[in-house]
Amino acid sequence: xxxxxxxxxxxxxxxxxxxxxxxxxxxxxxxxxxxxxxxxxxxxxxxxxxxxxxxxxxxxxxxxxxxxxxxxxxxxxxxxxxxxxxxxxxxxxxxxxxxxxxxxxxxxxxxxxxxxxxxxxxxxxxxxxxxxxxxxxxxxxxxxxxxxxxxxxxxxxxxxxxxxxxxxxxxxxxxxxxxxxxxxxxxxxxxxxxxxxxxxxxxxxxxxxxxxxxxxxxxxxxxxxxxxxxxxxxxxxxxxxxxx
Amino acid sequence: xxxxxxxxxxxxxxxxxxxxxxxxxxxxxxxxxxxxxxxxxxxxxxxxxxxxxxxxxxxxxxxxxxxxxxxxxxxxxxxxxxxxxxxxxxxxxxxxxxxxxxxxxxxxxxxxxxxxxxxxxxxxxxxxxxxxxxxxxxxxxxxxxxxxxxxxxxxxxxxxxxxxxxxxxxxxxxxxxxxxxxxxxxxxxxxxxxxxxxxxxxxxxxxxxxxxxxxxxxxxxxxxxxxxxxxxxxxxxxxxxxxx
Numbered sequence: 152x153x154x155x156x157x158x159x160x161x162x163x164x165x166x167x168x169x170x171x172x173x174x175x176x177x178x179x180x181x182x183x184x185x186x187x188x189x190x191x192x193x194x195x196x197x198x199x200x201x202x203x204x205x206x207x208x209x210x211x212x213x214x215x216x217x218x219x220x221x222x223x224x225x226x227x228x229x230x231x232x233x234x235x236x237x238x239x240x241x242x243x244x245x246x247x248x249x250x251x252x253x254x255x256x257x258x259x260x261x262x263x264x265x266x267x268x269x270x271x272x273x274x275x276x277x278x279x280x281x282x283x284x285x286x287x288x289x290x291x292x293x294x295x296x297x298x299x300x301x302x303x304x305x306x307x308x309x310x311x312x313x314x315x316x317x318x319x320x321x322x323x324x325x326x327x328x329x330x331x332x333x334x335x336x337x338x339x340x341x342x343x344x345x346x347x348x349x350x351x352x353x354x355x356x357x358x359x360x361x362x363x364x365x366x367x368x369x370x371x372x373x374x375x376x377x378x379x380x381x382x383x384x385x386x387x388x389x390x391x392x393x394x395x
Numbered sequence: 396x397x398x399x400x401x402x403x404x405x406x407x408x409x410x411x412x413x414x415x416x417x418x419x420x421x422x423x424x425x426x427x428x429x430x431x432x433x434x435x436x437x438x439x440x441x442x443x444x445x446x447x448x449x450x451x452x453x454x455x456x457x458x459x460x461x462x463x464x465x466x467x468x469x470x471x472x473x474x475x476x477x478x479x480x481x482x483x484x485x486x487x488x489x490x491x492x493x494x495x496x497x498x499x500x501x502x503x504x505x506x507x508x509x510x511x512x513x514x515x516x517x518x519x520x521x522x523x524x525x526x527x528x529x530x531x532x533x534x535x536x537x538x539x540x541x542x543x544x545x546x547x548x549x550x551x552x553x554x555x556x557x558x559x560x561x562x563x564x565x566x567x568x569x570x571x572x573x574x575x576x577x578x579x580x581x582x583x584x585x586x587x588x589x590x591x592x593x594x595x596x597x598x599x600x601x602x603x604x605x606x607x608x609x610x611x612x613x614x615x616x617x618x619x620x621x622x623x624x625x626x627x628x629x630x631x632x633x634x635x636x637x638x639x
Binding site: 291293296298299300301302303304307308309311312313315317318319320321346347348350351354359360361362363367368374375376379380382383384386387 | 535537540542543544545546547548551552553555556557559561562563564565590591592594595598603604605606607611612618619620623624626627628630631
């Protein structure tokens with residue numbers, strides 16, 4: 152690995168990050184274990200990566216307390232058949248990604264980092280992003296900003312209307328050549344500078360990152376109502392939407 | 396009017412803009428007339444302005460074909476008791492706002508423009524925005540951007556991560572002193588330059604606009620799945636959300 156080039160034999164691992172305690176949501180169940188259409192959010196997420204032909208290995212990062220029992224009992228049916236591991240995450244998202252990077256085996260040349268709390272990602276989106284990362288080294292999925300965005304100052308006065316033509320909401324998966332994401336994390340750790348997503352760290356080491364079309368319903372389950380919104384989006388997807 | 400100062404006797408009119416044909420959504424019913432929790436979207440929107448003590452008059456702008464029959468039959472119960480008018484909109488949103496401005500009577504000193512397709516606005520949000528506009532002349536509601544946003548170039552390469560600290564999604568209501576919004580529209584018409592919201596036109600004539608806290612669920616019904624999302628948000632609001 153770390154050769155800086157990719158050949159067809161390099162395999163792709165997904166690192167599914169679900170280490171958080173979900174503190175922004177009420178209730179005691181962390182958001183990644185809440186039920187969505189009868190299936191825990193994280194298990195739904197894992198299933199999409201299990202189905203994607205672009206993904207060879209699956210590394211799942213969960214809170215320490217969840218690690219051993221992740222696929223016990225009723226959840227046994229959700230254990231992926233693909234090779235991989237379940238690792239304990241750290242206090243922050245970046246610690247969890249780092250724990251996932253340490254779990255990669257030698258065959259892995261491409262790494263797809265994905266939020267466990269984005270269960271509505273599709274196989275098509277994953278495949279598109281992996282393909283682009285294989286081509287150029289670093290690719291993330293997102294959707295164009297459609298809202299009008301304002302730039303405000305410290306006094307809440309609007310000082311500008313953002314040029315939304317060039318702005319995209321970034322989502323996950325974020326897919327990188329292994330040497331690139333490893334180097335980006337080493338640099339971030341050394342400098343003590345992180346960001347709100349992995350691409351920021353990669354951008355900072357000077358590697359170009361390409362934006363790939365995601366889907367608008369690839370939402371992150373963060374707030375209480377997001378579970379209901381995700382249920383609604385699932386219903387829309389399965390064709391049960393009625394004309395009013 | 397048009398004195399450039401506000402006194403306590405100046406009344407406030409809401410202009411509820413629902414002139415669009417809702418072409419982004421499937422089906423033949425324009426989005427503002429789709430059913431949401433058993434009530435047409437627009438009627439739900441009107442009801443919130445009817446309840447707000449900050450709003451004195453209600454002007455509703457709808458497609459020409461809907462104008463005469465808006466409150467006929469089953470919809471009679473939704474007719475606001477507050478004084479106002481129903482006007483026919485034009486081809487674009489700005490034409491509809493302009494039609495609303497023409498319908499204002501002499502008592503009106505403050506104008507609150509609101510999207511008919513934002514039925515989940517609350518009385519608290521309306522009141523907060525009107526109060527601020529009375530104080531400073533121009534105020535809009537919005538919520539801070541929480542997603543990571545990327546700036547991309549024409550080749551889809553990420554060239555920057557946006558500083559989301561200063562970025563807000565702008566919503567409606569957008570509330571202005573009458574002379575300010577009238578002047579902004581006159582200028583836009585003269586110059587043939589419009590924008591994606593009314594605040595942009597006001598910013599352009601050099602009037603400071605203040606951002607007021609909106610609410611995250613004050614969504615605009617645009618796409619098919621937005622109806623389902625709005626139903627989910629309504630359910631969350633009425634306390635029928637169950638812990639999973």
